[in-house]
Amino acid sequence: MSAPRFAKQAAIVALAFSAYAGQAMAQESAYADLDACTRNEQIKLTAKGAITGALAGFGGAYLTGNKDKAKKAALAGLAGGGVIGFATAYYTAIDTCKKLNPNWVTESNLVRDPSKSYADVKKEHHYAGKEGVVLHLRDIAMQDQARPGDKVAIDTVYDVLTPDGAQTPVVFSRKLFVVADGTEKLVPFPMAETATRTVEAGRSKESLVLPISGETQAGTVYRIELSAAAGNKAPVVMSKSVTVI
Template structure:
């Protein structure tokens, strides 16, 4: 009888929870679809602005052309150059700028990074020989785990492993800062990070892993590199920083 009763309760719970799980899943898919649509729209606007500037530049140069054909050629070249300039450091700048614009318009779309505790206070204290009186509040980013290579259009996880230690073993109030840089043809360009650039979080003392997700532009050229930089600080002390790079295949 107990077994049947338990099974019945589980079935009832499942029948109640499954619709909610379905609703949450659908909501997430809908939010992702809305973000994708917004990004495409913003990219189109950015590209149009760049092309427009190119046309103006081309027409300006065309005024000094010797003949009509010369003027038409210069205007066309100006439009082409404008389109390239509009993309700035390539499609990457337009893509991440579009995401940043969409997040500013819709703050609820900004993804929350995941934090998971991996080692407790006592274990980390022993491993790094932490001295509360000597070290005080201490943070340290040991490494960032992320793929070395990715394909255009991929979404990769970036797991940053860090420690946060407080003298009395209480929860740690830490400050995160994230940076993203594209390296293309030997040139480095700082990009808007697709998420929260700076934020304060309260974590359990010890070792934690913070995981963020990076979407790679579908138009990313093979050989393009993206460098992710993650920094953690606490109690006004200098930040501990680590960086890792992914290369588009």
């Protein structure tokens, strides 16, 4: 290869690498900004929840006339508010930051499974075209335990069947519940809670990530509820949980 040609190709590669590196740095910068924003919002929300819990505990006991009991109740309320606060404030904080910066909202990764042909999927479900558009939510692959600060991978397998084998719109919905102190509470899902995607007929896998706050206390349970709907039919729903250890 001549020197000028080699230099030209090297320049093209360098430009491509520079563009890729720039995109990666921009993405990392967005994540860093989101993390910083989330931490600030989480601190404010947790402090507010803890104070509310303390006041509630103090007020209820103080009415009984027992000041010592009121003090203990306030401390218990503070701890209780802190536990549920740390468990829920993280996702509320992410949601607040996403609304302030919509470009930080990440979408799931949805890919067609090449290991199964459309004919294989139809045969597996004994599908007939007269059934119209049919969607099966096959499985949610997710670890059942996690540590504070982990990022939990959630892989969901869907089978989509259409009369002519054409692609079709699918509405994906995600819900996240926190179970702490014996109470289950709905909190904002860290990624887009509802999304409509055009999906190829056959088997597909959607990949999501659930970040766990580093301050989450052991014993906290997160329940993920995923659903999908296609062909103007009722959504199919599946749920799984992960416990913080």
